[in-house]
Amino acid sequence: MKTMQPRPLSTLSLVVLHEARILVRDRTLLLVCCVLALMVGYGLFVGLAQATLRERMVAQVLKHERETQTANSGTLQSVLAGQTALIPFANPANPAAMAGTLSGRYATMPNAPLAALAIGQSDMMPNYYRITYLSKVQFMYDTEIENPWNLLSGHFDLAFVIVFVLPLLVTTLGYNLLSAEREHGTLRMLCSQPLSVATLMIGKVVVRVLALLAIVIPVPLVVLLLIRPEARSAEQLVLMLSWSALVAAYGLFWFAVAALVNTFGRSSSTNALIMVALWTIFVLILPVTMNLAVGLVSPAPSRTELASRTRVATAESLREYEDLYSADYRYASDPEALLVKDERIEVPSRMRGFFLAKQKVDEQIEPLLKRFDQQLLQQQKLVDRLSLLSPAMLINEALTSIAGTDSRRFLAFKDQTEAFHKRWRQYFSPRILESRAMTVRDLSSLPRWHWVEMPASEIRWSIWWRAMLMLALASVLGGLALARSSRGSIE
């Protein structure tokens, strides 16, 4: 038969055209495409809503920060001019108050420009922390408020549509690529034409792939480019390209599986069963089992231990600075004691005691806290390796890292926040210990927070190798399917 193929390309285009006509008349394609378009639209809407929510939060926090600063410097000026009554714990001239209750400083992490593509961990991890001299255990474990039931259900975002639903739609379109022809008796007829089964299959797959990918890839990207100006930079365009490559490779992988399943010559029902079984294993069972395995192989340290250690450290530090807590405390009856004299101010010793105690707690807890973060990174590395087992895990990790909503970015944020927290304390430490009053100039030179984005090259590399791996997997399976198809039976 192979000798009778003078122009394989034109045959292929004929098959493609013919198949497209059948699929359009059949209405299956239309239905599947409509369902996909609806889901992509809805997923994108959910992602955009969540991204906007986080953005608004960061904006609100920054506004609050500016307002507090203005209020603080206003109060400070009037305190220095003697126009405002002095309140011991709310006096901006007092460095301990500025470091703590009056501090309006926040560490914030902006959304990545493509955040709407996947919600990832962003509904659980905070994207801002309020920075004071308080101990890390007191402020680093605040989480975003979300109904735990909804966290359990998960969000209907674009990543969900791609990872879970896309393969099912591929199955709907592809489970009977050849088996339907065989069952209708038309495969025999087709094989009598100058046409190889491989060409036939390629033609069938091409139509379906193009139809699905023409919806799932351009729609979100065009929407994002239209409404998010920050997504138009060259770097983001490259990321979008890699996102497209990933999604295309994932779609191709599932089509290759469908093609391979079809070459076994089973009935359509059996093919559908095999496809669903594979989907269940790759998308449902393997990720959940691997989640369990990761927890077993690289378990997080005990939170109970952390709680107990925190309490011990708190008790010890309270005891160590007990004298400071109980020292002279006459400000209620004698507010004049709090006046700034020669750029010095009497820092109430209880406040100084608190500052020192919290610092002490952190010094003691630090190693344990580090272990939590290291363990999470360790787990993440394990997941990277295990994700080779399932394309669903592979693509899920990549999609969230493109959107900047993966655990790595949140860990980096936490890391930078911790460093900033340390700087904040270091700035105030000498002022509190030496009773140096805050000046108006000091207020404008407080340590400032700068988020340093993770190096793009690292993310880009990890995404591209995933896309390439998936593509390679798809082409191996596809090649296998083509090789088998030429030997398959037509009955």
Added chain:
Amino acid sequence: MFAIIAAKDLRELTRDGRLLWAGGLVVMLMLVALAAGWNRQVQLNSERSAGQALDYNAWLHQGYRHPHDAAEQGMHVFKPEPSLAVFDPGIGPFVGSTVWLQAHRQSEVKFRPAQDATGLQRFGELSPAWLLQVLLPLLIIVIGFNSASDERERGTLRQLLSLGAPARSLLFGKAAALASCVGILIAPVGLAFAVLIVARLPAGERVDVVYRITWLAAGYGLYLGFFVFLTLAVSALARSSRAALVLLLGFWVAATLIAPRTASEATNLLYPTPSRLDFDAQLTHDIADAGRKAWSAHFGARTQWDPSVPLSKWGAALKVDDEAGYGALDENFGRLWDTFERQQRAQGWVGVVAPVVALRGFSMGLAGTDFSQHRDFSTAAEAQRRKIQNIVSEDLIEHADRLGNAHFTRLAPSCGQACRNSSTNFRLCRLPWRIIGRALCCLP
């Protein structure tokens, strides 16, 4: 007739590879899930009870100190894991387990296990409940989709009916065969697990757990029964086996995969959850407001630092301040939790079309891992904190700081007059810790 049909169908199913492979996989996963859950629970519970004992012990032996400093140190309480959490961890991974009861403000329950996990956690938690809710219906569909349509396609249905087999016997016989397949897979594991759990419990809790297990069995039986009959009905009514399979799988995907997510998104729009920032701002504002009102009502002062409130009145002042905040705390947390519960109730309606949503709530409720249980714990912990606060403030009222301006000062047990006075003071001071401790032991 019914028994013969059931026996024949069952034999057919057991000879078919589908049941063997899919069923084997489900049983294996079930065993893994049970073993892992069991292991986790034993470890967590022993850790938490040890932690609780340590904390309580440290509290009792903190020695002489100013009551307010003791309140500042506070103590931890840990949420105990209900024994059926092995079966259904429910919202467990997404809520915290530890509360630090400290002065001044209600702490939230911290340390969600999902925070210490990777993004993989969001695919779901491998638990027996997840297997029964998600995978078993799929198994029923996979082994049963052609049980009626196949008879028709092969022409054996006509033969059967011509022999006088009643249609009802046919239906129930096939249903019995399908159900017993599922039963063979899960009953032995389930029974062994139930016996093991009940045997490990102290006698007093057994009745309660057996009662819960019975209801769980009934609920899951109903759920799986629904899928058995749905599969048979679609198989009997669909044009072909292929159509039946596509329809059933479509329903399964929509009901177990898509409906829960869509429902949670929809109810979020209906009853929006406040952001942490808004919630905190509102709470702070309300507490400050209530505080100001209480201060002016009780002391005629606008702030805590007004000279008209002498330090000797600080016990009473603390009490007034704390109690003023209670209302605001109750209101704000109550509103938030009501929102969560309203969201969940609204999702209950989705259960009418997607049974998994209804079953999930039912199962969590019985396993003691749903939100109302969590709310219960949070409320009890907060009540405990207030008890400690009140005792501390009472102590300060009765034994006001007497060293002039040296507020928050523990009287050093030195010699002289002060020593005798203070020693009575200390005994009174220390007594409450024991009472608090005892009360804590009764905490559920």
